[in-house]
Amino acid sequence: MLHPSESPGFLLWHATLRWQRGVSHALGPLDLTHVQFVLLACTWWLNQQGQRPSQTALAAFAGTDVKMTSQVLRSLERKGLVQREVDRADTRALRLRVTRRGARLAPRAIAVVEQVDAEFFEEVPPTDALQVLRRLTHVPKPDLASPIEQPAGGE
Numbered sequence: 001m002l003h004p005s006e007s008p009g010f011l012l013w014h015a016t017l018r019w020q021r022g023v024s025h026a027l028g029p030l031d032l033t034h035v036q037f038v039l040l041a042c043t044w045w046l047n048q049q050g051q052r053p054s055q056t057a058l059a060a061f062a063g064t065d066v067k068m069t070s071q072v073l074r075s076l077e078r079k080g081l082v083q084r085e086v087d088r089a090d091t092r093a094l095r096l097r098v099t100r101r102g103a104r105l106a107p108r109a110i111a112v113v114e115q116v117d118a119e120f121f122e123e124v125p126p127t128d129a130l131q132v133l134r135r136l137t138h139v140p141k142p143d144l145a146s147p148i149e150q151p152a153g154g155e
Contacts, residue, residue, distance in 0.1 A: 022116045030109050031079070037109050038062050039072050040081055044098045044106035052095040054087065063137075081105060 004010045023034050032040065042062045046053050053061065059069040073096065076082040081102035087093040098106060121129045134141065 019116070019120050022120060023113055026112045026116045027109060030105065030112065032105075032109055033072075035064065035068070035072050036076055037113060039064065039069060040076055040098065040102060040106050041110050041113075043082055043096050044103060044110075047097050047103075052085075052097055054093045054095060055084070056093075058096055076102070 020034060023037070027034060027037050030037075039058065039062055042058055043053065046058070046061065055070055055073060056066055058064075058073075059066045062069070064072075073082060073084060077084055080099055083097050083099055084094040085097070087095050133139075
């Protein structure tokens with residue numbers, strides 16, 4: 001049996017907790033939780049690429065649970081940061097877009113989190129960190145990522 005300090009899972013657990021604490025602390029002044037940040041940033045980024053993802057597509061892109069995604073999007077909508085609009089081609093689907101307020105906040109929040117990331121990973125060369133994390137998460141490099149679903153009717 002491994003000593004906890006030799007267990008990759010135990011070390012990853014502690015590293016993740018330390019990183020999450022840093023992110024949560026940094027996002028506090030912006031009135032965003034970590035998961036709110038992730039969903040706002042992903043929606044903003046996809047919108048910047050000309051996409052209006054459904055809640056399901058956003059959950060898949062962000063790696064979050066669909067029901068939790070819906071709940072968090074409701075809170076972001078109440079804060080005036082995202083809008084959920086019924087898809088005219090599929091009235092069961094809600095298409096997402098950031099509001100003006102969300103579009104101003106998202107890049108600021110991304111910069112704050114990128115600073116936390118830089119400080120957290122400062123002792124690891126960026127290419128090494130990305131290589132290990134991609135292998136662990138199975139998230140492809142951007143040029144290999146499959147496109148996110150597009151709204152019906154070319155919206």
